[in-house]
Amino acid sequence: MADTVGDRYELRVSTEAIGAGGAVEELAKRFQREARVTARIRHHGVPQVYDAGLDSGAAELYLVMELVPGVSLRTFVDPHEPLPASWAAAFGAQLATVLSHAHAVPVVHRDLKPTNVLVTAEGAVKVLDFGIAAVLRPDVTRFTATGTPMGTSLYMSPEQVKGGTVSPRSDLYTLGCVLYELLSGYPVFGGDTDIDRWNRHLHAEPVPLRELRTDVPADLDRLVLDLLAKVPERRPGDAYEVYERLLPFLPALGSTPKSTEESQRELPDPTRLFRRPNAPRSPSDSGPALEPSSVEESAAAASRLPHTALRESMADAVSRADGLLYEERYLQSADVLDAVIRPAGNELGAENPQVLQLRLRRAAILVVAGEYRRAQPEFDALADAFSRTKGPRSDDAVECLRQSAYCRAELGQVEEAIHRFRDVLDRISGEHGDGTDTALEVRRNIGELQAARNDLSEAESTLAPLLDDLVVLRGKDDEGMRYVAALLKRIRSARSR
Template sequence: MQADAVAGRYELIEEISSGGMGTVWRGFDAVLDREVAVKLIRPDAIVSAAQAEEFALRFRREARVTARIQHHGVPQVYDAVLDRSYEQLYLVMELVHGTSLRAFIDPGQPLPVSWAAAFAAQISTVLSYAHAVPVIHRDLKPDNVLVTAEGGVKVLDFGIAAILRTDVTRITATGSSLGTSQYMPPEQVQGATVTPHSDLYALGCVLHELLCGSPVFDGDTDFTRMNQQVYDAPKPLREIRPDIPAELERLVLDLLAKIPEQRPADAYAVYERLVPFLPAPGSPPEPSSTVPSDGPDPTLMFRRPNAPRRRADTAPVLERFTPDLHASVPSLAPDTGLRNSIKAAISRSDELLDEDRFAQAAEVLEIVIAPAGEAQGAESSQVLSLRARRAAILVIGGDYRRALPEFDALAAAYTRTTGPSREDALECLQQAAFCRAELGQATAALRQFQDVLGRVKRVKGDASEAALEVRRHIGVLLLSEGKVREALDILQPLYDDLCLVQGKNHESTQEVGEILARVRLAGGAGGEAGQAS
């Protein structure tokens, strides 16, 4: 299960997409233990050593320039890797989860003006930062824009556009100029100099499509559409959709001017002209009947600027890349294949744990859990063990939010299959309570710890190792809620039992003793904080 690695560091896990310029992989950074996007670009037209050396120099220079676009609307460039043969290059970037802007374009349900303006305003903000570097996108289109759960946009592929510069050399897989005919400005079609105004033209094409659900020009072939971009006048928006404000129609027509200098001065000017169509801070959202169902709201950042991150259980569901778990473990049909896959996953996960790569160690197990569940049953002992192992790794890595629902589900599953007081069920209940405590859900955590303690005492007694640990959690949680007397009623007997069972010099005994001493020094419960010494 060892994945291919780039530069000995970036492990390629799943191919996300492929196209004429190469492939995009979901990967893991082995050093920082985080997901990354690895873009493999194949400069197929490089045929000589001189070309390769020139490309290598430009690649490094442009990758560094691209990395200077410091804006949250641009996925950050983490690394740029060129192999020694100059035959393959990799951009390592922030992995973005989101839904394509293309999904918001529907001829049968055009977007509200505020939504279209909000998308365009965010894109123009990104372009203003990029053009200041300067970096020109050259291929702005809905497919290169992702919308996050909070309604923010991420403009993709600045890195590729900056490196595969069509005004320097043509090195795409087909040898054709970079760009998409439905959004390509006249100067790019004609092979003239591409400038920031070229990106503004593409933005005009995108805004037109967001507002009316169809492209500016819709010829049957790339050649026809390119010819239309150069020679045909765009149809005014209000002839297609009468409710469009006249000033917004004027902005789109200005963006689509054939001569670059006749377009708005820059991306900032575009943003300023969009401001009147953006919702004011504190204003209500658009009626649900006029917007895409369950979609991220691009107006949120304008209606509630600098708002906190939305809670996980209220964030809209996004279209995300989901690995094909069956493809990840190809030999699942024979029992030996499944056993070998699980064994390899556990071994690889252990290796990653030794390197403190907790996120990837958990994912390696996740890959085999689904197919193992289908083959053996979702509540078979091995599948539950794999799930518990993965959840424990999430806890070790501090990912309590993802671990909590899994431990809740595991506790319920173990209760059904082995009984409520069996060790596996109790351990999962305890871990769920611990996660709740770490997430600040003190009341719920306390209630759950008390439930666990009652079950443990019936099975193992009050001074068992498990009971002592749970009693400590309960005492600390009571202190955190300001219930000092109740906490002391737990912690002082706990300290006495620890002295008897483990001795005064044991780490756990000393820890509880120090807690009692601090409470006593603070005058907790009238200075009667116990006799720890």
């Protein structure tokens, strides 16, 4: 269900469409963590996120963000009338500026494509889906802490296809795919199936644009081909370099559109920002009919406790901590919660449910801050506390144990991480079986860590039955299944050498 109120857009999805029990809570927590990270991208090309989380009363995940009226960049892709070079360069330059800000956080988009970009009436781009709104779409199964490959086969970089390390240069590859499609009207690599397209991203060389359109400047053609290099190190160094190389193709300040661009007059002009920056709209210019769209961010509900002085201070601490989170002051946010956790624990008890939730909130903030060494013992303590108060197989106990394992994996404590992930799997399997989303992810985590310590035999023993289960449960088109299949193939190849 979607609704608009003023300049805000709210999207709600029933948890029944996503899962049940602990799977929903786990997804909501990941959603909020992703929202906090995305909110750190301070750029007008990324829609502002106001709130996101789980409304347990209504059994819905919700997202409140800036309402963005605009048309999809897909509207500008036309094989019969491809864009003028300056229009494509203007779109590319704007996208490069957004990516440069995101990569500085650092955040990698992983799924840049025309349908994830809106163009406003002024010709400005808004990049959507920095990993947050995707969780509310029924076609996306989950977020993953360890980086399950994401992407769309028409725009997926070779390293994503292979399940390798994704970096800012992976976004540059997809930017090259987008520029190629804008300039030619066709995707850089077609194919009837995802597998066909993946193989071409891995092995085929793109047809130079100048063989399709002689009016494409040679240096622009060269830039697109450089962006589409198979090896990340052979692509431009960063988004800033891409922007610099696009500058020669942008229109001069104060110029007017060329006659060759008149056919695009019914669509927002992306060169307007460069020709007339911050120019006012003409009173007679109603602009094209635009349809609203949107995307994401963080926070949670404040405490709903009775109004004692202590409980008011707890609610105030939550509010102040969220404000500091928004300002990217993670350690200060954690300290604000720590200051109220101590007196609350003394008065209400260290294992009071509200105190435990504050401690859980603080530990999650430490993970967002990358403070895995500080977060890990707290998650250990919380896992023990929730096991005593709610049971060892309760959702909170299992999630804290899983986060403890994740922290250890990030700290390079592979053996301990595997031990805890196995404990998590035992608890989940005993309660729900080993075919739930969380169980499948933990099984993959274990296989990845076994491969990381070069125990290829054990990794194969873990991942082979996982692959069989994924095929049955999710089908052969599932991206997670394909990732495990690719990882298993690499492991078997390495073992056969």
